[in-house]
Amino acid sequence: MANVAWIGLGAMGFQMAGRLSRFPCVVYNRATSIAKEHSTKFGTVFAPSIQTLCKSSPSMIFTCLPTSKEVENVINEIMCHKELLQKDTLFVDCTSGEPADTRKIGKILESSGFSMVDAPISGGPHGAKAGTLSMMVGGSRSDFDRLKSVATAISANQVYCGPLSSGHAVKAINNIMNSTHLMVAAEGLAALTKMGIDPAAALRVINASSGRSLQTEQRLPKAVLSRKFDYNFKLGLMNKDINIANRIMDDYFPEALLMRTTQVLSNNAVKEMGYDADYTEMVRYVEKVANVIIQ
Numbered sequence: 081m082a083n084v085a086w087i088g089l090g091a092m093g094f095q096m097a098g099r100l101s102r103f104p105c106v107v108y109n110r111a112t113s114i115a116k117e118h119s120t121k122f123g124t125v126f127a128p129s130i131q132t133l134c135k136s137s138p139s140m141i142f143t144c145l146p147t148s149k150e151v152e153n154v155i156n157e158i159m160c161h162k163e164l165l166q167k168d169t170l171f172v173d174c175t176s177g178e179p180a181d182t183r184k185i186g187k188i189l190e191s192s193g194f195s196m197v198d199a200p201i202s203g204g205p206h207g208a209k210a211g212t213l214s215m216m217v218g219g220s221r222s223d224f225d226r227l228k229s230v231a232t233a234i235s236a237n238q239v240y241c242g243p244l245s246s247g248h249a250v251k252a253i254n255n256i257m258n259s260t261h262l263m264v265a266a267e268g269l270a271a272l273t274k275m276g277i278d279p280a281a282a283l284r285v286i287n288a289s290s291g292r293s294l295q296t297e298q299r300l301p302k303a304v305l306s307r308k309f310d311y312n313f314k315l316g317l318m319n320k321d322i323n324i325a326n327r328i329m330d331d332y333f334p335e336a337l338l339m340r341t342t343q344v345l346s347n348n349a350v351k352e353m354g355y356d357a358d359y360t361e362m363v364r365y366v367e368k369v370a371n372v373i374i375q
């Protein structure tokens with residue numbers, strides 16, 4: 081049986097590592113109180129340091145951190161203790177990372193004989209708790225097959241996307257599509273609300289019509305019209321993904337227009353609402369510009 085280690089117990093990692101407690105599972109978090117809480121709640125083993133985590137000699141080390149920058153720092157720290165690891169320890173990065181940085185991290189690991197897959201996820205904290213996440217994986221086919229033996233505990237759907245960093249590229253495009261759907265719906269509902277139309281009624285019929293999306297079916301009724309804005313995904317992290325997607329556009333499709341507009345709106349929303357706002361609060365920015373509350 082695989083023995084696993086998990087680094088980063090935030091909104092996603094806390095729940096995902098909880099589902100891995102069916103394996104021997106060691107957890108590390110920068111704020112140690114959260115790792116202790118995890119250990120109490122799920123029966124995982126608390127590691128007070130990266131060195132202690134390495135001493136457990138895990139067969140797979142998962143990271144779920146804000147950006148590739150934090151992942152690179154953690155990997156460099158792990159490499160200071162690499163003699164404690166199994167020779168074939170697989171590194172699995174569930175962070176929504178930057179593809180170019182992922183390839184760089186892969187080279188750092190490769191130079192010490194280790195391999196890595198990028199395995200970002202979609203489905204939010206609720207999907208993380210339920211084990212229903214989608215996982216988009218980059219790396220070698222054989223590492224993907226190895227990951228699958230463990231990943232079925234956290235994800236209902238793992239898709240092999242191609243060489244290392246392919247998962248991170250797909251994830252960035254997924255998230256910019258997600259945000260674009262949210263903002264286009266918010267703009268439309270802002271105009272309808274100003275016309276005096278009830279946005280809840282508009283959503284009910286749109287959701288039975290061709291303009292519907294995950295955003296109109298789930299986020300707008302549950303997080304926006306309710307005024308809860310409680311999805312639990314930071315706006316600053318979503319904005320990071322939108323900027324990653326635009327760097328992909330710079331390289332592969334500079335003529336693209338829609339994603340550039342989403343980027344402008346998202347950057348403005350972060351300035352207005354702050355990094356730690358919920359991503360659904362992009363709609364508050366649209367409301368501010370339109371001078372209307374969608375309710």
Ligand code: NDP
Binds near residue numbers: 146205311
């Ligand atoms: P959170 O902000 O909730 O958690 C971030 C985690 O990273 C915490 O465990 C935090 O530790 C740790 N961390 C932050 N900075 C550092 C650092 N400098 N060194 C070491 N550890 C650090 O993020 P999420 O769990 O929401 O997101 C994690 C990743 O998953 C991101 O890439 C995000 O884009 C992606 N994602 C998020 C989804 C969501 O709905 N929330 C959905 C799908 C993907 P500490 O407790 O000490 O602050």
